[in-house]
Amino acid sequence: MKPIRILITGASGGIGKVLACDYARPGNTLVLWGRNADRLQDISRICRERGASVLTREIDLSDGHAAITAFRADDDVTQFDTVILCAGLSDMKTASEKTERAETVLELGLVNYAVPSALTMAAANRMQARGGGKIALIGSVAAYHDLPFAAGYGGSKAGLARFASSARIALAPLGVNVVLIAPGFVDTAMSRRIIGPRPFLVTPEAASRHIIAALARNTGETIFPWPFRLLRLIDRFTPGIIRSAIMSRITADQKPR
Numbered sequence: 001m002k003p004i005r006i007l008i009t010g011a012s013g014g015i016g017k018v019l020a021c022d023y024a025r026p027g028n029t030l031v032l033w034g035r036n037a038d039r040l041q042d043i044s045r046i047c048r049e050r051g052a053s054v055l056t057r058e059i060d061l062s063d064g065h066a067a068i069t070a071f072r073a074d075d076d077v078t079q080f081d082t083v084i085l086c087a088g089l090s091d092m093k094t095a096s097e098k099t100e101r102a103e104t105v106l107e108l109g110l111v112n113y114a115v116p117s118a119l120t121m122a123a124a125n126r127m128q129a130r131g132g133g134k135i136a137l138i139g140s141v142a143a144y145h146d147l148p149f150a151a152g153y154g155g156s157k158a159g160l161a162r163f164a165s166s167a168r169i170a171l172a173p174l175g176v177n178v179v180l181i182a183p184g185f186v187d188t189a190m191s192r193r194i195i196g197p198r199p200f201l202v203t204p205e206a207a208s209r210h211i212i213a214a215l216a217r218n219t220g221e222t223i224f225p226w227p228f229r230l231l232r233l234i235d236r237f238t239p240g241i242i243r244s245a246i247m248s249r250i251t252a253d254q255k256p257r
């Protein structure tokens with residue numbers, strides 16, 4: 001297999017960590033971003049043991065200007081041909097709260113939408129000058145439904161989905177492939193905060209396989225597991241008034257972060 005030079009954000013977490021392991025082999029260079037230093041060191045050790053060259057960066061992606069500067073500095077060194085923007089956070093209104101917290105909604109917008117979108121353009125700008133590259137954005141099926149208890153999360157992922165489909169059209173002629181991956185429930189720390197059922201739950205290993213396949217096949221949008229593709233279709237063709245009546249009855253709760 002051709003060696004790749006890849007940036008993975010959120011590599012200290014569930015899906016990003018498995019992705020890093022799956023790409024870790026001799027010849028590949030991995031640049032792993034995360035906030036938690038200990039978890040980043042753990043994953044970089046595993047990837048080095050598998051033969052990859054690894055660099056890490058501790059970074060908080062709620063600071064967009066710092067993220068763009070860091071990306072350019074790492075790209076100067078590594079010249080990425082593949083970028084997977086996996087870092088994200090989820091949140092919702094707990095059963096005891098009347099509204100979502102304003103600060104949380106802001107953070108969700110920055111980390112899930114604004115910063116990955118900005119990093120996509122920073123990466124595309126560098127990649128097109130080198131003849132092309134691949135960028136994967138990790139969204140969520142939450143983008144496709146009106147979730148009254150998670151307007152901030154759903155809205156941030158909906159913004160990312162629209163950004164991805166627009167950027168895909170804009171960047172394809174420059175040789176830069178943008179793919180969006182929209183998972184349902186994945187068994188990581190993120191979804192374990194949910195109090196209640198996690199229907200059609202998949203493993204982070206399965207999520208990683210979907211992301212790698214989407215990049216290899218240049219699939220514009222990948223929604224998994226399949227029942228969520230069906231749900232999206234049903235949502236699309238259900239009149240708004242009925243949709244709102246159904247969604248307003250759904251309740252959800254979560255454990256603290």
Ligand SMILES: NC(=O)c1ccc[n+]([C@@H]2O[C@H](COP(=O)([O-])OP(=O)(O)OC[C@H]3O[C@@H](n4cnc5c(N)ncnc54)[C@H](OP(=O)(O)O)[C@@H]3O)[C@@H](O)[C@H]2O)c1
Pocket residue numbers: 009010011012013014015016034035036037039059060061062086087088089090111138139140141182183184185186187188189190191
């Ligand atoms: N799990 C699911 O059910 C599910 C479903 C749909 C979509 N997704 C999406 O899949 C992606 C990965 O989620 P996951 O399940 O692997 O979650 P996770 O286990 O909670 O990992 C999240 C990762 O994002 C990083 N991150 C969060 N906030 C950050 C910030 N402000 N700055 C820098 N890094 C930050 C975390 O870094 P630290 O741990 O170092 O803080 C961690 O590496 C996310 O975009 C998520 O929205 C997940």
